[in-house]
Amino acid sequence: xxxxxxxxxDPIHIGHLIVGRDVLEKLRADKLTFIPTYQAPLKExxxxxxxxxxSMIKLxxxxxxxxxxxxxxxxxxxxxxxxxxxxxxxxxxxxxPYFVMGADSxxxxxxxxxxxxxxxxxxxxVVDRFNKAKEILKYMKYKFPHLKExxxxxxxxxxxxxxxxxxxxxxxxxxxxxxxLVPQEVEDYIIRKGLYK
Numbered sequence: 001x002x003x004x005x006x007x008x009x010d011p012i013h014i015g016h017l018i019v020g021r022d023v024l025e026k027l028r029a030d031k032l033t034f035i036p037t038y039q040a041p042l043k044e045x046x047x048x049x050x051x052x053x054x055s056m057i058k059l060x061x062x063x064x065x066x067x068x069x070x071x072x073x074x075x076x077x078x079x080x081x082x083x084x085x086x087x088x089x090x091x092x093x094x095x096x097p098y099f100v101m102g103a104d105s106x107x108x109x110x111x112x113x114x115x116x117x118x119x120x121x122x123x124x125x126v127v128d129r130f131n132k133a134k135e136i137l138k139y140m141k142y143k144f145p146h147l148k149e150x151x152x153x154x155x156x157x158x159x160x161x162x163x164x165x166x167x168x169x170x171x172x173x174x175x176x177x178x179x180x181l182v183p184q185e186v187e188d189y190i191i192r193k194g195l196y197k
Contacts, residue, residue: 001029003125004089005100006073006082009036009053010046011190012060013168013182015161017067019127022158023100024066027125032100034061034069037080042108047169048195050074059185083114086122098154100125103132106153110143119144124153129160172196 005020012034020032036053039046046053054071061067072088073080082099089097099122106126109115118124126136133155140147147153163181171178173196178187190196 001027001098002093002095003027003029003032003098003100004035004070004085005032006035006037006080006085008040008043008046008165009034009057010048010165011053011056011168011182011186011195013163013165013186014180015163017060017183018161019129019158020067020100023125023127023156026156026158027098027154029098030066032067034067035073035085036069036071038074038077039079041079041081041113042111052189052193052195056182056186056189059189060183062185081113083112083118083121086118090121096121096123098123098125100127102126103128103130103136106136107132107139115144119147119152123151126153126155127158128155129158131157133157169196 003023009016024032034057036050036057038050051074054069054074057069061069073085076084086097086099101124103126106124112118128136136155137149140153149155168178168181172190
């Protein structure tokens, strides 16, 4: 089983890494690939350039044999629609990719580009950090009644790590420390490149 974890990663932090590890262990998967967006469709412009975000992921996962990173969305450029990525991955691996996402992302699935195509080509792995299982199941039953839990989508309860990229950017901007919120190499990169000032 190959897992794909998409997102802005602006910047990647310990929460992303811990969730990635938890999902790998719970699903007994071999690999998890981080896929940074070029530009997420439902978000404002990212603060760090795509290549900086890619570099920070590489630094964060360099010693983890089960983690890797793909520049598939960065190479494509423009708005990173999941449907395009899923189609590309499906062709590349000739099997259904398992796409890791947060509960909040799933709850906006009906707003995505071609959500029916996404759900037919990929299995969605929904990480629930805030006990939203009831809300998620109700949403799926209402918006996507044809999809079956544990077959078309998997709901995983993972530990809550209360760290966000928004908070990290704000701390950097206001001159506060981000030690232990991101891997040391990522902190060094942010300082060296003067990101988020």
